[in-house]
Amino acid sequence: xxxSKPLRYAALVALVALVALLAWVLLRRDAPPPAAPPxxxxxxxxxxxxxATPTPLAPASPIAPAPDASVAPAPPAPTAIVHGAWxxxxxxxxxxxxxxxxxxxxxxxxxxxxxxxAVLDQRNRRVQRFVAGRAVSAVALDNEAxxxxxxTPSGALVALDRLGASTxxxxxxxxxxxxxxxxxxxxxxxxxxxxxxxxxxxxxxVEREHREVVRVADxxxxxxxxxxxxxxxxxxxxxxxxxxxxxxxxRGVLRVSVAARANGAMDWSSTVSAEAPVLYLAMxxxxxxxxxxxxxxxxxxxxxxxxxxxxxxxxxxxAGALEATMNLPPRAGGDEVFxxxxxxxxxxxxxxxxxPEGLTIHRYAWAR
Numbered sequence: 430x431x432x433s434k435p436l437r438y439a440a441l442v443a444l445v446a447l448v449a450l451l452a453w454v455l456l457r458r459d460a461p462p463p464a465a466p467p468x469x470x471x472x473x474x475x476x477x478x479x480x481a482t483p484t485p486l487a488p489a490s491p492i493a494p495a496p497d498a499s500v501a502p503a504p505p506a507p508t509a510i511v512h513g514a515w516x517x518x519x520x521x522x523x524x525x526x527x528x529x530x531x532x533x534x535x536x537x538x539x540x541x542x543x544x545x546x547a548v549l550d551q552r553n554r555r556v557q558r559f560v561a562g563r564a565v566s567a568v569a570l571d572n573e574a575x576x577x578x579x580x581t582p583s584g585a586l587v588a589l590d591r592l593g594a595s596t597x598x599x600x601x602x603x604x605x606x607x608x609x610x611x612x613x614x615x616x617x618x619x620x621x622x623x624x625x626x627x628x629x630x631x632x633x634x635v636e637r638e639h640r641e642v643v644r645v646a647d648x649x650x651x652x653x654x655x656x657x658x659x660x661x662x663x664x665x666x667x668x669x670x671x672x673x674x675x676x677x678x679x680r681g682v683l684r685v686s687v688a689a690r691a692n693g694a695m696d697w698s699s700t701v702s703a704e705a706p707v708l709y710l711a712m713x714x715x716x717x718x719x720x721x722x723x724x725x726x727x728x729x730x731x732x733x734x735x736x737x738x739x740x741x742x743x744x745x746x747x748a749g750a751l752e753a754t755m756n757l758p759p760r761a762g763g764d765e766v767f768x769x770x771x772x773x774x775x776x777x778x779x780x781x782x783x784x785p786e787g788l789t790i791h792r793y794a795w796a797r
Contacts, residue, residue: 505793505794505796507780507793508791508792508794509562509789509790509791509792510546510559510562510779510790511546511559511562511788511789512562512787512788513564514786514787515534515786515787515788517553519557520557520564521787522548522550522552522557522788523550523552523573524552524764524783531765533764534552534764534766534788535549535550535551535552535783535788536551536575536577536766537576537577537578537766537767537781538768538771538779538790539580539771540580540771540773541580544560545559545560546558546559546560547559547578547586548788548790549577550567551574552573553573554570554571554572555567555568555569556570556578556586556600568586568600568604569604570600571598571606572590572594574590574592574593574594575589576589576590577589577591577625577767577768578626579627579628579633581629581648582628582629583602583649584602585600585601585628585650586599586600587599587626587628587633587650588600589623589626589635591612591621592621595612595619596612596620597609597610597626597633597635597645597646599646599650601650607650610645610646610650610652612645614645615643615658616637616643616658617635617637617643617656622637624636624638624639625662627642627662629648629663629667631644631648631663631667632646632647632648632653633646633647633650634659634662634663636662639672639673639674639710640661640672641659641660642658642659642661642662643656643658644656644657644658644659659690660688660693661687662713664690664721665714665715665774666715668689668691669689669690669719670693671685671687671715671721672685672686672688672713673686673713673723675707675709675710675725676700678706678708680702681702681703681704682702682703682707683701683723684698684700685698685699685700685713685723685745685749686698687721687749696749697748697749699750699751701723701745701751703725703727703741705727705728705729705737705739706728707725707727707741708725708727708728709726710723710724710725711724711725711726711769712724712768712769712771712772714770714772716772716773716774716775717774717775718747718776719747720744720746720747720776721744721749722744722745722772722776722778723742723745724741724742724778725740725741726741726759727740727741735759739756739757739758739759740756740759740760740770740780741754741756742754742755742770742778744776755795757778757780757793760782760783761782761784762784762785764783766783768781769781769782776795777792777795778792778793779791779792780793
């Protein structure tokens with residue numbers, strides 16, 4: 430091949446390329462412009478809700494604990510119904526402090542429906558009557574061995590001598606004593622087994638070992654030779670018979686039982702928790718509305734004495750349901766007392782408290 434042929438061939442290729450380029454330019458100029466790609470419209474931005482400014486907390490006030498039926502509330506302040514120093518004058522009380530025995534002052538007291546308080550001042554051989562806190566009279570006793578006292582509906586006094594002569598004596602409204610009635614007989618083998626004396630419109634009774642009661646005289650003080658027994662203590666209204674016992678001393682459980690006096694059928698039997706160990710029963714009583722009251726000395730006994738000592742009192746309604754409880758202060762001093770608590774017709778609790786200075790009977794009204 431001659432050198433002129435490659436040149437002609439290269440010129441031909443260049444010419445074809447130039448024509449193709451010119452055609453592409455012409456086609457590009459006449460084509461419509463490409464459509465712009467769609468642009469997404471941004472979603473509107475939600476306006477944030479206003480934020481509430483926290484209210485500053487008020488200073489915290491003390492919160493009263495919720496009532497707890499299992500804990501006996503403190504009672505309201507007591508009212509002093511009777512108060513007297515140790516001595517022998519009217520309004521004072523006899524007292525002994527023997528070195529080999531417990532101190533001894535008044536052993537018992539009783540309440541009359543009219544508000545009169547009768548105090549067994551046995552060391553001075555008398556029963557003193559108090560009206561509105563003032564001693565108004567005294568009835569002389571035959572000896573100083575009496576330990577319990579009851580009042581009959583007619584106003585007579587019944588004094589119980591269980592350990593000395595083992596007799597019961599009725600003193601009329603004029604103070605004149607009846608012939609002593611022997612405690613021994615029927616179910617009662619010895620005077621020391623007697624745990625209380627009671628009186629109502631149907632007779633005079635003594636209790637044996639905190640269980641059944643024995644009718645030893647009619648309401649006028651005449652001895653009953655038959656000595657019939659009742660299942661428990663007569664209630665204030667005379668319609669029921671009452672019993673109480675310690676069911677579990679360590680756990681503080683008491684049992685109160687009530688039977689119908691008319692036929693002896695059990696009306697109800699309920700347990701009550703004192704929320705503390707029970708040392709001994711201190712009261713079983715009722716009021717004019719048929720409510721029943723039980724009290725016990727509580728605390729933790731130790732060789733050094735009793736810790737957390739108190740007197741627990743519970744009130745049960747006529748069906749045996751627990752209505753209210755309260756804790757009373759323990760008795761001051763170590764005086765021997767046979768019956769330290771009573772309940773009046775309305776249900777207020779009276780407590781006899783001997784102290785080194787004298788004797789006070791306090792009245793506690795229920796808070797609810």
